[in-house]
Amino acid sequence: MVIFIFILFNFLLKEESNQKNRTAEEADVYRAMDVTVYPPPPQPLTASEHGRLGQLSYPEPAFGTKLEGDAMFLNMQETGLDYGANDQFRAPQPPQPLSKATPSNPSSQHWRRDAHIADTHRLPWSYSVAGLSDEDFNIPPITPPTAPEHMLPPHPPHDSSGGAYPPLDGDSGSAPHHPYRLQGMNLTAMPAGQDGAPVLNQDGGTFSPDGAAMTSTLSVMQQMVNSDSRFTGSQQPIEAALGPKNPAAINQPGQLSTINQSQLGLAAKSVTHNSPSPPASKSATPSPSSSTHEDDNDDGFRGNGGEKRPAPFDISKKAKTPKKKKRKDPNEPVKPVSAYALFFRDTQANIKAQNPNATFGEVSKIVASMWDGLGEEQKQVYKKKTETAKKEYLKQLAAYRASLVSQSYNDPCEMKPPHSTSSPSSSSSASMFTSKPSVYAGQQPSSGSLAHPLHPQQHPGIYMPYPHPSNLSHHPPSPGLGHPHLAPPHPQIHAQLHALSSGGTVPRPGLPHQGALSLGGVVQASTPPHRVSPPLHGQAHLGGLHSPHRQHHQLGAHSLGMAHSPAITQVSRCRSTPLKVVFFFFFLNRGLTTPRLPQLVRQ
DNA sequence: CGATTGATTGTTGTT
DNA sequence: AACAACAATCAATCG
Numbered sequence A: 001m002v003i004f005i006f007i008l009f010n011f012l013l014k015e016e017s018n019q020k021n022r023t024a025e026e027a028d029v030y031r032a033m034d035v036t037v038y039p040p041p042p043q044p045l046t047a048s049e050h051g052r053l054g055q056l057s058y059p060e061p062a063f064g065t066k067l068e069g070d071a072m073f074l075n076m077q078e079t080g081l082d083y084g085a086n087d088q089f090r091a092p093q094p095p096q097p098l099s100k101a102t103p104s105n106p107s108s109q110h111w112r113r114d115a116h117i118a119d120t121h122r123l124p125w126s127y128s129v130a131g132l133s134d135e136d137f138n139i140p141p142i143t144p145p146t147a148p149e150h151m152l153p154p155h156p157p158h159d160s161s162g163g164a165y166p167p168l169d170g171d172s173g174s175a176p177h178h179p180y181r182l183q184g185m186n187l188t189a190m191p192a193g194q195d196g197a198p199v200l201n202q203d204g205g206t207f208s209p210d211g212a213a214m215t216s217t218l219s220v221m222q223q224m225v226n227s228d229s230r231f232t233g234s235q236q237p238i239e240a241a242l243g244p245k246n247p248a249a250i251n252q253p254g255q256l257s258t259i260n261q262s263q264l265g266l267a268a269k270s271v272t273h274n275s276p277s278p279p280a281s282k283s284a285t286p287s288p289s290s291s292t293h294e295d296d297n298d299d300g301f302r303g304n305g306g307e308k309r310p311a312p313f314d315i316s317k318k319a320k321t322p323k324k325k326k327r328k329d330p331n332e333p334v335k336p337v338s339a340y341a342l343f344f345r346d347t348q349a350n351i352k353a354q355n356p357n358a359t360f361g362e363v364s365k366i367v368a369s370m371w372d373g374l375g376e377e378q379k380q381v382y383k384k385k386t387e388t389a390k391k392e393y394l395k396q397l398a399a400y401r402a403s404l405v406s407q408s409y410n411d412p413c414e415m416k417p418p419h420s421t422s423s424p425s426s427s428s429s430a431s432m433f434t435s436k437p438s439v440y441a442g443q444q445p446s447s448g449s450l451a452h453p454l455h456p457q458q459h460p461g462i463y464m465p466y467p468h469p470s471n472l473s474h475h476p477p478s479p480g481l482g483h484p485h486l487a488p489p490h491p492q493i494h495a496q497l498h499a500l501s502s503g504g505t506v507p508r509p510g511l512p513h514q515g516a517l518s519l520g521g522v523v524q525a526s527t528p529p530h531r532v533s534p535p536l537h538g539q540a541h542l543g544g545l546h547s548p549h550r551q552h553h554q555l556g557a558h559s560l561g562m563a564h565s566p567a568i569t570q571v572s573r574c575r576s577t578p579l580k581v582v583f584f585f586f587f588l589n590r591g592l593t594t595p596r597l598p599q600l601v602r603q
Numbered sequence B: 001c002g003a004t005t006g007a008t009t010g011t012t013g014t015t
Numbered sequence C: 001a002a003c004a005a006c007a008a009t010c011a012a013t014c015g
Helices: A002-037 A047-057 A059-063 A069-082 A084-090 A104-121 A126-138 A155-164 A166-170 A179-185 A189-195 A201-227 A229-245 A253-258 A263-273 A277-283 A291-298 A310-314 A339-354 A360-373 A376-410 A424-433 A459-463 A491-501 A515-526 A548-559 A564-573 A579-590 A597-602
Strands: none
Touching: A339 A360, A339 A376
């Protein structure tokens, strides 16, 4: 009863809060953004202005990016470390808040923004990188061109400072080989970052030595920036990356100053070719936006043989090469990628952050060089990941195949036609409870577990949110779709749910319990098309939800907090549904992480 | 050969 | 016809 009261209390609180919830959340968000954004104190904004403008407004004009917050913050630190020049360099931005007229700022902003974005949605550690990128932004352009040779000496020390990333740096011997890592990429940060601690200090150390020279060259930098954002952003890393392999590249200082836009990544190419002409041919490519379009008429013109675009013009329809047979069952577990691919995936974000305009080829080269220079230990780390992923993959594959077999027996309808990509329901649900394959073992959704690396990092904690009370024996594995070999992580919840709700349905064993995260997923997984009646009888009642899928969908949304009250209301609408079920959903909805749920429900 | 990502283009489906 | 959504292709590199 106490619990019951407690629940009611929470419920009431929630009701109240819900009304204000929106605004509150927004406010929080803004506030958070503020925090991140404010750092640029140098700005002459008055406090009053702050108040009036509000957090959002302020950042934008100042830096042109709203979401940069994190990156910005990091940058600030770094910048501080770097040298006064940075301040100067940035100073201009605020004054030219929106005047995109000056390419310099926009460019920098762009790449920063990109960096941030990329970082944000992909890799947590990337934040650190983003910070680094700033440094790159400032320094890189200058260093390589001005005194490539000199650079070498500085790097080692800087590298050492970079110690954050021992392996790379550790290869002091190799350091010369991959200076870029040290400077811009801070590859080390990536793996390290994953682990958690972003490394920023190294930057300061890195560049500080050069700082003086750099400041002197500041004007040049600005020019370069103005001339071409891409150049500034990308140039350094790429050159650095290529530098090792193509030392000659470094020697091209002259071009840098003049630098035409084509340079961007081309530095590498141009360097290799050592002739400016090449840029012309490929120069088109560098311009990210319109490059391809140019081809329209100039198919023939486009010298670069690499692009096969010309083909289309050639033939009315170039018989699409039978190349891709890709179509697989979406549910089939995805094959683990190679260590290199993994590395690529992780690294490219950073590279992109620093060189937003870098082409895929350039990025590939950089990644390759980085990979090449990567310490054995680091490689091992990736390989290890791959190994584990492989193991998981095998497990999942086995489960998947088993499921296929079982499904074929149970219900053909359930099996989605390879048709692909996505019936929204399937895909969404799948994405909801799928995660990095390696993380969870037992999950084999009966019908749809497409391994999606969607929110990999977040899930791990969620997968097993609930303690496993020892009373798993509650229900024997269900017949049918269940995958006997895979122990359901949270059978009890499931079983209880069913028991509570309909009191009769058989819980589905093989479902992926992503914890409360996706009730929809759970439900869906748990409800075979026909055989098992959905936990809530109301499905039919709720506005003609004939297919279990729909209902599941809704539930899933609720569980995700998409809609709070509605979920409850809907559930409550089903009179047959016991209160416990309601609370179950409520908790799912409210605190996805509440581990007590099972207990509560049980009570 | 397939995988990495992002951009572009082409095709198909819907309104 | 316009638009949206999806599929395919390409780049360099590695396993």
